[in-house]
Amino acid sequence: xxxxxxxxxxxxxxxxxxxxxxxxxxxxxxxxxxxxxxxxxxxxxxxxxxxxxxxxxxxxxxxxxxxxxxxxxxxxxxxxxxxxxxxxxxxxxxxxxxxxxxxxxxxxxxxxxxxxxxxxxxxxxxxxxxxxxxxxxxxxxxxxxxxxxxxxxxxxxxxxxxxxxxxxxxxxxxxxxxxxxxxxxxxxxxxxxxxxxxxxxxxxxxxxxxxxxxxxxxxxxxxxxxxxxxxxxxxxxxxxxxxxxxxxxxxx
Numbered sequence: 101x102x103x104x105x106x107x108x109x110x111x112x113x114x115x116x117x118x119x120x121x122x123x124x125x126x127x128x129x130x131x132x133x134x135x136x137x138x139x140x141x142x143x144x145x146x147x148x149x150x151x152x153x154x155x156x157x158x159x160x161x162x163x164x165x166x167x168x169x170x171x172x173x174x175x176x177x178x179x180x181x182x183x184x185x186x187x188x189x190x191x192x193x194x195x196x197x198x199x200x201x202x203x204x205x206x207x208x209x210x211x212x213x214x215x216x217x218x219x220x221x222x223x224x225x226x227x228x229x230x231x232x233x234x235x236x237x238x239x240x241x242x243x244x245x246x247x248x249x250x251x252x253x254x255x256x257x258x259x260x261x262x263x264x265x266x267x268x269x270x271x272x273x274x275x276x277x278x279x280x281x282x283x284x285x286x287x288x289x290x291x292x293x294x295x296x297x298x299x300x301x302x303x304x305x306x307x308x309x310x311x312x313x314x315x316x317x318x319x320x321x322x323x324x325x326x327x328x329x330x331x332x333x334x335x336x337x338x339x340x341x342x343x344x345x346x347x348x349x350x351x352x
Contacts, residue, residue, distance in 0.1 A: 184215075208259065293311070
């Protein structure tokens with residue numbers, strides 16, 4: 101079957117797109133549009149990828165694309181979420197047989213780092229943050245509600261919080277709030293990868309080795325801080341205990 105006849109078979113001829121009636125058929129169309137969009141975003145400048153071009157490549161009318169996605173940003177976010185779902189599946193598989201909290205957190209870092217490298221190689225840095233990031237200089241910082249529309253991304257970040265909670269529960273006390281620890285870990289690892297890929301003024305050190313050193317440094321800091329905080333608490337308790345006894349005995 102030629103490309104032209106394949107398009108005709110899917111659309112019912114010029115101007116007469118076939119309507120997907122069952123839920124399975126509708127999901128099949130949606131997934132095909134996502135896959136075509138993924139191919140175009142990975143091979144063309146993002147500014148050149150249009151809804152019309154995606155429709156032509158997929159063999160549907162532009163109206164069919166707009167039936168499934170309100171605009172280009174919605175399609176972009178769906179493509180990105182599909183990539184994140186693949187990353188999430190790999191991450192959960194990697195964690196399945198690991199029990200040690202620190203080893204589980206390290207596995208999380210390795211998996212998410214691999215995803216970041218993969219995405220940067222295919223699509224550039226825009227796919228790391230979602231459709232709100234235009235990639236243009238001078239773009240306003242988005243509000244918190246705009247940061248990431250991906251459900252898969254939310255689940256992956258929530259998993260990081262859970263893994264940190266499990267690790268901190270093994271320490272004498274929590275060295276800092278979980279969300280600050282998570283932002284420190286994810287931000288440091290991803291920033292290192294982005295700088296290594298984007299730097300044009302120097303030869304950046306191996307981002308994998310640097311990332312491992314960042315992870316080790318954070319773990320060491322958290323453990324040390326937890327011990328210091330616990331020690332300070334014990335010192336306060338020990339210092340105050342005799343005074344409490346003296347008061348009870350009527351001494352000054």
